[in-house]
Amino acid sequence: MSRVLVGVDLGGTNVRAAVATGPATHAAVVRHPTPAQDGPDAVLDAVAACAREAAGDAEIGGLAIGIPGPLDPRRGIVHAAPHLAGWREVPAGDMLGARLGCPVSVRNDATLAGFAEWKAGAGVGASHFIFVTASTGVGGAVILDGRLHEGTGSAGEVGHTPVGADAPTCSQGHNGCLEGTASGTAIADAARRAVAAGEKTRLADITPADIDAKAVEEAALAGDEVAKRLFAVAGRALGRAVGGLINLLGPEVVAIGGGLINAGDLLFGPLRAAVPEIAFEVPASHCRIVEAALGTDAGMVGAVAWVVHTFG
Ligand SMILES: [Zn+2]
Incomplete structure (x- = not known):
């Protein structure tokens, strides 16, 4: 057999x-x-x-x-x-x-x-590679010296790095981690808060419980300023996190995947702009930040x- x-x-x-x-x-x-x-x-x-x-x-x-x-x-x-x-x-x-x-x-x-993106997608050929996936939650993986880095077991949880103590709590109860700001769940929650606060947005026409990241993305792509701002906030948080990871780990490539990247430049523009807020210039110049290649x-x-x- x-x-x-x-x-x-x-x-x-x-x-x-x-x-x-x-x-x-x-x-x-x-x-x-x-x-x-x-x-x-x-x-x-x-x-x-x-x-x-x-x-x-x-x-x-x-x-x-x-x-x-x-x-x-x-x-x-x-x-x-x-x-x-x-x-x-x-x-x-x-x-x-x-x-x-x-x-x-x-x-x-x-x-x-992330292992797939390294072997067959956006990270092929890199010895030092970071994958970040932003969808319902935020996850990722870290490749260092040509190996998946797992530390004591579950290292590589880039979604749960800190963005600020005042930032929202994530699905795992962490106060102010990246997932609490830059996930689909976080974007939908922020949209509901904006609607509840009376901000002028087409998202106010949707039953609050039905607001999800897809609805915010559609509004943003249609030019809704509040929705665009929510993606910009998420993109900036991702960019700052990536900047910190560049300083810490010196990757050659950082690939961003997950459903949120369907927002395109509404996410990537603020993301790329925020990297220099944190990253040193030289390691940042050695790192390419790209969209993940393999999708679902x-x-x-x-x-x-x-x-x-x-x-x-
Ligand atoms: Zn967390």
């Missing part, structure tokens, strides 16, 4: 699995709905079924899975997963290993997306690239 390596991208909506065909390439993707409300056992049953379907008649020699949420990558324990009901301290690595009879590597989904494929490519890296 042939042996294959399988990458899995677990999201709140879909499970995607594919067999690796090279260092960062994969065969056809098998996709099934995530039973997100049914608890960890049901979700991991679905993951195992999806992986087996992707493998077909072959034996699975190793599996890597990206999971959205804070986790312990060394022990494969997921501390929490905001889009998956009942996920608290779930030993996902052991549970999947028992189901599939193969070694399993568990990583944060943004970590694997990054999670799948990253899981495949990581399974090859780990078990290949």
Whole structure:
């Protein structure tokens, strides 16, 4: 029986699995709905079924899975997963290993997306690379000296660097971290506050509970000044964070991904302008700040690239 390596991208909506065909390439993707409300056992049953379907008649020699949420990558324990009901301290690595009879590597989904951008996207060829993804939350990954830097385990959480003690709280309860200002959630919250304060914006025509980052983006692209300001605030916070990371780590490339980059220059203009507020001129001159290249494929490519890296 042939042996294959399988990458899995677990999201709140879909499970995607594919067999690796090279260092960062994969065969056809098998996709099934995530039973997100049914608890960890049901979700991991679905993951195992999806992986087996992707493998077909072959034996699975190793599996890597990206999971959205804070986790312990060394022990494969997921501390929490905001889009998956009942996920608290779930030993996902052991549970999947028992189901599939193969070694399993568990990583944060943004970590694997960053690994994908380094192997096959915006960071190809760089020895020092930082990935930042700004969507519902803000995540990322750090590559140093040609290796994923994990520190004592979960390093690379660029979304939870400080932007100022007076800034809003993030989804993890940190006072004034980047995610509290520069995520889709933060932009939607700020939009609701602007509407509640009586600011003149077309967002006031939307039921407050229905305001999301997409609605703010559409308003901003249509010229709404309040919406444009909210993206500028998020962009500036990202730029200042990137400036600090440039000073700290000396990256050659910083790639920004996630849904917020659909706002284009409304985000990137203020982002680029804010980098020199913090960054030293010389390391900043050695660093390119670019849009991420892989879009929503990054999670799948990253899981495949990581399974090859780990078990290949
Ligand atoms: Zn935080």
